Amino acid sequence: MRPHDMGTLFDEVAARRPHTAVLLDRPFDIAPHLGTAYTVGQLAALVEEAAGWLFAAGARPGDRVAVVKRNHYDYDLLACAAIRIGALPALLSGHLPDDALEILLKRLEPTVLVTDRAVPPHTARRVLSLGEGPFTIDDVRGAPAPPPFRRGGDDPLIVNHTSGTTGVPKLVVHTTTTLVKKLARFEALRIPVVGLRRDDVVANASSYAHGRTFCWTGSVFCLRPRKIVLLSDPANAREVLADHQPTVVEALPSAYVRWQPLARARDNPFRRVRLFISTYDAMHPPAMRTMLNASRHKRPLWMQGWGQTETGPLTFRFLTRAAARREPTARDLGRPVPLKTGLRVVDPMTFKPVPRGTPGLVLVRTAARCAGYVGEQDRWQLKLAGRWWNTGDLAVRTRSGKVLLLDREVDTVPGMSCLEVEDVVEDRLPEVVECVVLGAAGRPPLPVLVTADGLLDPARWWNAVADLPPMSSPRVLAWDEVPRTGTGKVRRLELLTRLVGPAETHGTGRWT
Numbered sequence: 001m002r003p004h005d006m007g008t009l010f011d012e013v014a015a016r017r018p019h020t021a022v023l024l025d026r027p028f029d030i031a032p033h034l035g036t037a038y039t040v041g042q043l044a045a046l047v048e049e050a051a052g053w054l055f056a057a058g059a060r061p062g063d064r065v066a067v068v069k070r071n072h073y074d075y076d077l078l079a080c081a082a083i084r085i086g087a088l089p090a091l092l093s094g095h096l097p098d099d100a101l102e103i104l105l106k107r108l109e110p111t112v113l114v115t116d117r118a119v120p121p122h123t124a125r126r127v128l129s130l131g132e133g134p135f136t137i138d139d140v141r142g143a144p145a146p147p148p149f150r151r152g153g154d155d156p157l158i159v160n161h162t163s164g165t166t167g168v169p170k171l172v173v174h175t176t177t178t179l180v181k182k183l184a185r186f187e188a189l190r191i192p193v194v195g196l197r198r199d200d201v202v203a204n205a206s207s208y209a210h211g212r213t214f215c216w217t218g219s220v221f222c223l224r225p226r227k228i229v230l231l232s233d234p235a236n237a238r239e240v241l242a243d244h245q246p247t248v249v250e251a252l253p254s255a256y257v258r259w260q261p262l263a264r265a266r267d268n269p270f271r272r273v274r275l276f277i278s279t280y281d282a283m284h285p286p287a288m289r290t291m292l293n294a295s296r297h298k299r300p301l302w303m304q305g306w307g308q309t310e311t312g313p314l315t316f317r318f319l320t321r322a323a324a325r326r327e328p329t330a331r332d333l334g335r336p337v338p339l340k341t342g343l344r345v346v347d348p349m350t351f352k353p354v355p356r357g358t359p360g361l362v363l364v365r366t367a368a369r370c371a372g373y374v375g376e377q378d379r380w381q382l383k384l385a386g387r388w389w390n391t392g393d394l395a396v397r398t399r400s401g402k403v404l405l406l407d408r409e410v411d412t413v414p415g416m417s418c419l420e421v422e423d424v425v426e427d428r429l430p431e432v433v434e435c436v437v438l439g440a441a442g443r444p445p446l447p448v449l450v451t452a453d454g455l456l457d458p459a460r461w462w463n464a465v466a467d468l469p470p471m472s473s474p475r476v477l478a479w480d481e482v483p484r485t486g487t488g489k490v491r492r493l494e495l496l497t498r499l500v501g502p503a504e505t506h507g508t509g510r511w512t
Contacts, residue, residue: 002185003218006157006176007051007084008148010044010221018224019198023244025229025236028074029116029130030137040221043077048145050081054112056143057128057135061086063111064159067209068092068101069130070116071486072232075208076217078114079158086149087111090159090171090374093209093486100168104161107171107375153177159374160211162309163280163485165408165492167512171374172211172309179211182368183312184218186340194275194303194318196223196248201272203246205231205255207486211309212279216250238262241269249291250277254488256287257433258479263294270294279305279313280487282331282405282419284426284434289324306333306405308391310370310383314341315403329423333395333403341366344388345397348409351385359406361511362395363388383511392511410509411492413439416469425449428464431456433479437471438496440503447474448495454478475499 003009013020022043024036031046038046059065065082067075067089075091082089090108092101094117105113105123113124116131129136151157153176161169189195196202202225206213220228229244231237234255249270251259256278263270273295276288288302301320307313317334319327336343342365344353354360365387373380383390394406406417418437425435425447434450447465449456456476465471483491483498496503 002188003180003222005083005148005150006080006180006214006218007047009080009218010040010047013221013224014039014041014044016224018221019226020221020224021227023227023229023240024073025231025233025240026072028077029069029072030074030078047077047080047084049141050078051084052143052145053128053137053140054078054082054087054114055085055146056140057112058126059085059087059112061149063087064090064108066090066092066105066108066110066113066115066124068094068096068113068115068117068119070094070232071208073204073208073213073230076214079214080217083151083157084148085146086151088156088159091209091214092161093207095207095484095486096161096164096169100164103168104171108159151176153181154371156371158211158214160209160214160309163210163487163489165485165489167493170309170376170379173371173374174211175371178368178370179215179312180218182340182366183215187215187219188222190223194301196220196225198224198226200225200248201227201229201244201246202248203229203231203241203244203250205234205237205249205251207252207488208232209486210280211312215312234258237269242267245269245272247272248275248277249273250279252488253278253281253283253287254484256283256291257488260287260290260433263290268294271296273297274300276300276302277305278302279307281489282306282333284423285324285327285329286426286430288319288327289321292319292321292324304334306403311364311366311389311391312368313337314343314364314366314391317402328427329404329420331405331417331419331423333405335401335403336364340368342388343397343403345395348394356397356399359394359396361409362391362393362403364391365389390511408507408512410505410507410512411439412505412507413437413445414506416445418445421445421447421468421471424468425464429456429460434482434490436482436490436492436495438492438499439506440496440500441506443500443503444470444472446496446499447471448482448499449474449476450479450482451476452478454481 022038079089345360422435
């Protein structure tokens with residue numbers, strides 16, 4: 001079965017009487033009374049019920065419905081509910097700061113805003129509160145849903161925002177054609193080894209406001225695994241995954257990083273995992289090795305995908321335990337998706353292709369490219385180069401066709417790859433949970449080191465970096481002292497400003 005209409009996806013899957021059980025680490029925010037265990041049929045009923053709430057709140061075909069709340073999978077249920085009535089869902093992370101949220105809501109001008117935050121009354125025509133407020137979900141519970149609305153394949157389907165590591169996120173518009181037909185249907189194929197099986201227990205720890213999980217929804221339920229375990233917070237993994245040990249895990253890179261102590265425990269919950277999947281950001285090798293070693297499967301695999309909210313997956317690679325032991329860097333992004341993605345590396349000034357092995361700006365071509373940016377269509381146009389899309393990433397294309405990522409163009413430091421240095425530091429200093437190298441014009445690169453207790457022996461640091469490019473003395477912080485996006489990525493520009501004050505970066509930032 002392949003996904004067709006995301007508004008009735010769960011109904012279509014439930015009609016096939018799947019054996020899939022859906023388990024949560026905590027009840028949904030939109031249905032706190034319904035517990036943590038669902039059938040697909042019960043999810044279908046909840047989506048239909050939520051469609052009635054949105055309709056009763058005033059949403060109609062063509063209207064925008066914004067959602068901003070605590071992280072949980074009910075983001076995607078609300079998106080399906082909005083699509084079911086013909087509205088356009090816009091999912092905004094609950095991690096967004098107030099100033100960025102206000103900017104995005106002004107661009108969206110939603111008819112209905114579903115939220116658990118205090119927001120100014122002018123942000124939407126109707127605010128539907130998940131907590132206390134003048135108009136709450138309890139006021140519309142039981143309202144009937146209209147018949148499902150059918151939209152065209154090239155009509156806007158959903159709006160998700162980019163991570164926002166360099167400023168206010170962009171609002172990315174995808175259609176049924178770009179997201180369902182070109183991405184989700186491809187993932188819904190039963191591909192040998194890496195495809196989902198009906199006896200799999202699939203666990204996901206993601207940021208559900210972002211586009212990756214909506215595409216994942218369109219494929220995973222069609223493949224009907226035995227269990228789907230949804231974590232709203234990676235910190236709940238020990239308790240939930242102990243009861244439902246997964247065979248396939250997809251998680252944010254930041255979740256894998258934080259799971260390393262858990263994975264090293266003798267009774268770790270990853271013992272049955274045959275496939276780990278990571279997207280969103282490059283994974284540093286130490287975390288991949290730790291997770292692969294936690295599995296007792298004979299030949300566990302790591303699948304790393306690289307892409308953007310605007311494009312979906314662009315490249316992928318697979319690592320075994322042995323390959324991960326040899327792997328010195330997270331910069332190897334693998335090869336472009338066959339028959340799906342074109343990729344070229346060009347000179348940032350002339351946009352002419354550069355020879356293999358030469359650093360340059362990455363352009364890609366894919367039929368899954370988004371349809372635009374809400375309120376910033378000129379910015380979207382700026383990133384087009386004919387049929388090619390400017391990723392804003394600097395990389396090298398090797399003779400064998402692999403893509404070696406250097407840095408985001410805005411984060412670049414002349415004469416070095418920040419990502420490469422971060423890899424080396426994390427490899428040599430196991431006590432460093434995360435290394436972030438920040439570049440500012442007129443000063444040496446600043447390494448920021450995240451450790452469990454916010455401490456690090458200076459002698460160990462200087463010994464570890466003796467053969468690396470010159471850097472300033474490191475700043476050592478605890479995990480929660482670092483500003484992050486909803487996907488756990490470091491807000492590099494904000495962190496740089498906090499530590500050194502306003503500073504110019506070496507990159508232009510023209511294509512962020």
